[in-house]
Amino acid sequence: MSEYLLDLTKEFAGRRVLVTGGTRGIGAATAQRFIDGGAKVVVTARNTHAETPKSATFIAGDTRTLEGAQKVAREAIAALGGLDILINNAGAARLHLPASTAISDEEWVDSLNINFLAALRITYASLDELVKTKGSIVNVTAGGRIAFGGPMAHYGAAKAALNNWSESLAKEVAPKGVRVNIVSPGPIITPGGDEVRNTITQAMGITDAQFFATVPLEGRAGKAQDLAEAIVFLASQRASYITGDTLFVGGGWGTLAGI
Template structure:
């Protein structure tokens, strides 16, 4: 069970302007709320708003699967915020193909790349001038997945896209370091979200086990809570992490095997 940490410092991110993609529910919504709790002004986006979307954020509906959609979002976010200091690329999704790699149609490989990899590049590149203007102390956090290091055939397209995101993030961190803009990547493990639960249920049904059995092997004894990821994001975008860039953090309760 998730233990609520001490109350957030409401001044830590005061004056910071943040954009969080995929912030309508799950991990994204938790990140939005945590940044709001830290004092930041937040714009978030997804295709549709949900009951989970934090009311304190400005919601802009958008489709990040195209270059035009990403650029339109960036322009709208800058118009609402007047600039940007924090970018969290969280948008992503996957469809499971139990038939394996050969059962994944070509269009889904392209869709996986567009949503899980290229959307982050397009949004980031559209906002780079504003990030450079904001200067040192700005931060980009890309939400990847342990699937990038633990690929399975039914999700090979998703895993490949997230692995590409990891490589891009590392290169971007090197390029932006002289400007004082930090870049970090988070790879969540089994986190309880609507999207992840649907994928895990598909695997559970195929194996004839319960959904709880899928996450029973987490060494810390529980699946992740979206707030586990949100707390890590809050650290990475704060001055507490001012000497942290180019890292890829696995947040999975110890599930990823040591290799």
């Protein structure tokens, strides 16, 4: 039987996984998917939420500072007894209407901290463990191949930094057997995604249906579980020869040109 044909309920048995921002939305669905595959999972965030997986170990922390990021990495590795898979998923988008000139310097720094530097700092605090296990990292970025508009320029720039750094890191750690990949979501129904979409639709005076009509694939929204499948695939042994790559999960949004 091919090594790729396997029992998905046991795929991650014995694997130790850290999912940042794993208490709701895409992170919670991803954490649950790893648990369903038999993994031991730590989720980190500032708070738990109703959808936080009950079988995950929660470690509280604000990862916008070096100390906060290093603390959650250290405590997660201690709780798990090592680390095989790191999912840098925590992120936050805020809109500043009408244009990027409305974004304060403080907000630029905040966006870089949560959307880029948190992943970088947690990764460097975990890298020795991941080298020991020839582990796997998946970083969650945003959008397709297009730039965000002015009101979200700080978010787009921070995610672009995360994309570029992820590729550098992939090259650097590949000789040690550590893989680094990127998942880039389109418009997904989550608490954070809903907040951003509501602000956009209200500002533009359009409905949700009109908003999602820009998605090539049936004009529909994505679910957190759609992202979880892509993330666990890239983290798994099924993707053992894939590194430095990006999987866009957005129904063609931001990746397929319109007609």
